[in-house]
Amino acid sequence: MICVALPSLAVSTEQGQLTGQGLEGVYHAGRRVLSRCQVRVAGREPLPVQAHLTAADRIRFVGTLRTSPHAGPDPDVVVERDRHADGRERITLHSAAPRALRLPVEVALGADLAPLGAVAAGHPGPELPATVHDAGLRWTGAGGGSSVTAEPPPADALASAGLLRWELEIPPGGSAAIELWVRPDGAGATRPVGRTAVSPLATAQATGDDPRVTALLRTSIEDLRALLLRDPAHPSDTYPAAGAPWRCGLAPAEALAAARMALPLGTRLAAGTLRTLARTQLTGRGPQAGMIPGPRRDAGGHLPPSCTGTEATLLFPVLLAEARRWGLPEQETEELLPAAERCLAWLRRTVGEGVYLPDPRPGGPARCETQAHAHRAALLGADLLDACGRPGGAGLRDWAQTLRTAFRDDFWLEDRSGGRPAAARAPDGRPVPHLGATAAHLLDTGLLGGGRLADGLLGRVQTEQLARLLGSPAWDSGWGLRTLGTKEDGYNPFGHRTGAVRVHETAVAIAGLAAAGYEKEATSLLTGLLGAAEAFAHRLPEMYAGEQRTGAGAPLPHPAACCPAATAAASGVLVLTALAGIRPDAPAGTVTLRPLRGAPLGELGLTGLRIAAAPFSVRVSRLGLAMVEEAADGLQLGG
Numbered sequence: 324m325i326c327v328a329l330p331s332l333a334v335s336t337e338q339g340q341l342t343g344q345g346l347e348g349v350y351h352a353g354r355r356v357l358s359r360c361q362v363r364v365a366g367r368e369p370l371p372v373q374a375h376l377t378a379a380d381r382i383r384f385v386g387t388l389r390t391s392p393h394a395g396p397d398p399d400v401v402v403e404r405d406r407h408a409d410g411r412e413r414i415t416l417h418s419a420a421p422r423a424l425r426l427p428v429e430v431a432l433g434a435d436l437a438p439l440g441a442v443a444a445g446h447p448g449p450e451l452p453a454t455v456h457d458a459g460l461r462w463t464g465a466g467g468g469s470s471v472t473a474e475p476p477p478a479d480a481l482a483s484a485g486l487l488r489w490e491l492e493i494p495p496g497g498s499a500a501i502e503l504w505v506r507p508d509g510a511g512a513t514r515p516v517g518r519t520a521v522s523p524l525a526t527a528q529a530t531g532d533d534p535r536v537t538a539l540l541r542t543s544i545e546d547l548r549a550l551l552l553r554d555p556a557h558p559s560d561t562y563p564a565a566g567a568p569w570r571c572g573l574a575p576a577e578a579l580a581a582a583r584m585a586l587p588l589g590t591r592l593a594a595g596t597l598r599t600l601a602r603t604q605l606t607g608r609g610p611q612a613g614m615i616p617g618p619r620r621d622a623g624g625h626l627p628p629s630c631t632g633t634e635a636t637l638l639f640p641v642l643l644a645e646a647r648r649w650g651l652p653e654q655e656t657e658e659l660l661p662a663a664e665r666c667l668a669w670l671r672r673t674v675g676e677g678v679y680l681p682d683p684r685p686g687g688p689a690r691c692e693t694q695a696h697a698h699r700a701a702l703l704g705a706d707l708l709d710a711c712g713r714p715g716g717a718g719l720r721d722w723a724q725t726l727r728t729a730f731r732d733d734f735w736l737e738d739r740s741g742g743r744p745a746a747a748r749a750p751d752g753r754p755v756p757h758l759g760a761t762a763a764h765l766l767d768t769g770l771l772g773g774g775r776l777a778d779g780l781l782g783r784v785q786t787e788q789l790a791r792l793l794g795s796p797a798w799d800s801g802w803g804l805r806t807l808g809t810k811e812d813g814y815n816p817f818g819h820r821t822g823a824v825r826v827h828e829t830a831v832a833i834a835g836l837a838a839a840g841y842e843k844e845a846t847s848l849l850t851g852l853l854g855a856a857e858a859f860a861h862r863l864p865e866m867y868a869g870e871q872r873t874g875a876g877a878p879l880p881h882p883a884a885c886c887p888a889a890t891a892a893a894s895g896v897l898v899l900t901a902l903a904g905i906r907p908d909a910p911a912g913t914v915t916l917r918p919l920r921g922a923p924l925g926e927l928g929l930t931g932l933r934i935a936a937a938p939f940s941v942r943v944s945r946l947g948l949a950m951v952e953e954a955a956d957g958l959q960l961g962g
Contacts, residue, residue, distance in 0.1 A: 766835025
């Protein structure tokens with residue numbers, strides 16, 4: 324179980340004890356500042372009976388004890404542990420005994436100050452020796468130090484054993500509590516970004532006939548807030564980390580994708596993410612000038628690793644263009660426009676006299692999803708340049724048209740079932756035929772003005788066939804979209820690119836299918852995703868196994884998944900707003916609504932969204948009709 328409020332997080336099992344095994348511990352800025360915190364009452368560990376997240380950054384553990392062995396099997400003491408991601412913990416003992424109790428309480432503590440990477444690799448190193456410090460213990464190592472202080476102060480503090488002891492007196496039916504604070508050296512009292520008074524994300528709410536929508540949107544927003552970080556050199560700019568516990572830093576492609584899906588909650592997160600990444604953009608005159616650097620990403624067994632820098636460079640102008648439609652102020656748009664122009668210039672320069680955007684490394688393939696990202700960037704980038712009075716839009720549209728024409732022939736593989744898009748084309752022109760969930764990006768064409776969606780790379784008949792494929796049992800697991808179909812070579816239900824369900828691609832498919840009018844397929848994937856969310860207590864992980872859904876089953880967790888993850892959390896926002904089909908054009912003062920006519924979840928109300936920096940609320944009836952209930956002054960309903 325993980326609670327997060329970056330740069331801090333706490334990891335434990337459902338037992339609640341921190342034993343120092345595996346990843347267990349409290350972390351701050353990528354270092355384990357507390358590895359052990361084991362509670363014993365009257366010489367025994369409480370019997371765990373419940374553990375659940377009360378918020379993204381808090382977990383409540385409940386255990387019981389029998390302090391009167393001759394009074395029967397019923398416990399008479401309840402031990403509650405309320406743990407916060409920042410290292411605070413309150414241990415409360417509630418007595419149901421008819422007499423006063425005097426209970427010895429021990430808390431065994433330890434710290435190794437190991438980096439998260441070393442802990443994950445299984446080489447954290449030994450625990451450090453403790454010293455008595457104020458009302459607690461302190462540890463010091465090469466990487467700094469940390470301390471634990473307690474209130475009330477312990478009766479005994481044994482540094483050699485790493486032990487704090489109390490004798491608590493509890494009246495009949497009464498309670499007693501101990502509070503612990505874990506403090507890394509040098510960590511000030513600054514609050515996590517997501518817990519500051521002014522959050523970049525609106526506190527939107529969902530209501531309706533399906534009660535799951537309320538919990539999904541609330542948890543999605545909480546998780547996004549828990550993952551927010553500040554640019555240290557520019558503290559007004561916030562961006563989402565990729566996910567906990569593995570990727571608690573900036574991952575450009577994931578940050579841009581999450582900020583884009585979260586646009587219905589306001590444009591401030593998008594602006595902060597764009598400004599942060601603009602400062603990382605490569606400059607100069609070389610072939611990579613204009614790129615936003617990013618790490619390589621495994622692509623499964625059929626393709627070499629992909630470059631997330633390419634994806635981020637193509638997402639940058641798309642996010643800026645769509646943020647403008649959602650109401651990003653013109654001044655901020657103008658400030659970010661030069662970075663977007665450099666991204667688009669890199670795209671045109673890299674394509675050169677060719678048609679397709681290849682992998683950046685020599686001999687790499689031209690990937691299907693890369694062409695989808697590039698085509699979207701060209702059309703939305705051209706729209707942005709025209710709106711801002713900048714040149715270059717016509718050339719981008721011409722290239723997009725050339726790409727569209729060639730793609731429909733070169734990337735489409737005909738077969739008896741109606742055909743499919745190839746995963747990629749090798750440098751010699753040979754297609755890589757394996758169809759994966761990344762093909763869903765072909766349906767994500769991007770938002771233009773007046774509520775219009777940009778043209779897609781596929782024609783109408785090809786789009787219909789792709790929708791049929793994504794909705795088939797080979798790809799729709801009943802819990803979401805598999806990254807590789809069950810009949811494809813190399814399928815593995817736990818393969819993160821070869822069969823597992825990735826929430827981001829599932830959400831992209833749902834939104835794209837809904838926008839294109841394929842409500843049956845969109846509804847099936849949506850129903851599966853909501854079922855998975857319910858099984859995971861509405862905190863959607865980055866991915867989970869692609870095993871087929873059965874009547875009484877539940878999705879299998881993936882041991883390497885980040886949870887929470889920024890793209891998974893933002894996916895909850897995307898799928899719910901996609902049901903209402905919200906397409907704003909703030910510069911034109913209009914919003915267009917294209918809800919799913921079938922109203923698959925019955926009545927749905929979304930309140931507290933943001934368009935043009937003002938609250939926006941919409942309700943979709945059981946008949947699939949949408950009505951605006953709150954909007955900015957002057958915002959008109961588009962056609």
